[in-house]
Amino acid sequence: MRFASIQALRATAALLVVAHHLSDHRFVTGAAGVDIFFVVSGFVMGSVDTKPGQFILKRTIRIVPLYWATTLVLCAGALAGLFARFSFDGATLAKSLLFVPHYNAEGQIWPLAISGWTLNAEMLFYVLFATGLWNGAPRTFCAAALTGLVIAGAIFAPENAPLRFWTSAIMLEFIAGLALAGPIRLAGLGRGLSLIAVGAIGLVAAELAWHYTEALRPLVWGGPAFLIVCGALAIERAGRWPRRALAALERIGDASYSLYLTHGFVIALVHRKVGTTIAANAMAVPACLVLAFLTYYGFERPVGRMLNRLARPHPRSALELAATSTH
DSSP: OOOHHHHHHHHHHHHHHHHHHHTTTOSGGGGGHHHHHHHHHHHHHHTOOSOHHHHHHHHHHHHHHHHHHHHHHHHHHHHTTOOTTOOOOHHHHHHHHTTOOOBOTTSOBOOSSGGGHHHHHHHHHHHHHHHHHHHTOHHHHHHHHHHHHHHHHHHHOOOSHHHHHHTSGGGHHHHHHHHHHTTOOOOOHHHHHHHHHHHHHHHHHHHHHOOOOGGGHHHHTHHHHHHHHHHHHHHHHTTOOOTTTTHHHHHHHHTHHHHHHHHHHHHHHHHHHTOSSHHHHHHHHHHHHHHHHHHIIIIIHHHHHHHHHHHSOOOOOHHHHHHHHTO
16 A cells, blocks of 8 residues: 555655755754654555565666665776775675675764665565465564664674664664554554654754764654654544645655665755755755655666566466466
C-alpha cells in the first residue's frame, strides 16, 4: 500500500539533509532528516510480506543502481581532475560499492559517496529483515537482532569499522519504524497533529540546546522523528491527509532518493562558483530539485523498471507447456 504521508515525509527528510549541507552543517538538526528516513524505512519494510529472496532482489534493484552510478561518477570526475579533494583506490571503491563500512582518510566511517553511509545501515537492516522473513517473524527477529547488536556495541565498543558502525545506537531507529507497522497503529487528526507538533518542537529544542553525541542520537533526533512519522500516519489512517495541498511534496518524495544522492554535486558546484551566500543557497535548492527529477525520470525509474522486468519470472511458452505435458 502506498502512503501519501510517507512520500511527503521522504521529501521532508531529503530537504532537511539538503538544508544541513547547504548551511555547511551549521543547521545541525537538518541531519535529522536521516533519522526520519530510518524510521520510515522501518515502517515500510515492516509492512512487507514476501519471500526473502524476492525481498532482497527488489531492495537491491531499488538501492544499488543509482548508488553505484553516483559513486562511479565521483570516481570518474576525480580521474578527470574535477574533484581536487577527492581520491580513491581499488579497496575503498570495492568497499563502497559492496556497502562495507570503512574508515576514510579523515578517520570517518564513510563510503566514497559520503551520503551513502546510510545505505550501509539500510543494507544490514535488509539482510536481517530477509532472515526474519525466512523464519516467519521478520519484525520480531529484526528488532531482537538490532537490539542485540546495539547492546553488544555499547558493551564492547569495537574499533573495527563494520562492527563499530553496525552496532551503533542509530540502528534502533529501524525498530521504531517496525513498531509503527506492527503494534502501534494510531489514527486521528488531532492525535496526529499533536504528535507532529511535539516531534517538531523536539527537533527545534535539539537545534537550540543539544551538542551532538552519537549515543544520544536515537533519543534526541530519533524520538522526534518517530513522533512525526507516527503522527503523519495517524492523520492518513483517519482519512484526513491533505493530499491535494501536499501533492508537490509527494512528488518530491518520489524523487527523494535521487535528491539525497545527487544534491551534493549541485551544492559543491554552487558553493565553488557562486559562494555560500544566502542568494547562492537559494539558487542551489531549485537546482538540486531539477537534478533530482532529471536523475529520477532519466535514470532511477527507467533502470528500476527495466531490472524489475528482467527479474520477473517469465511465463512458460505454449510450446514448453505442450512438451512437458507429454511426460
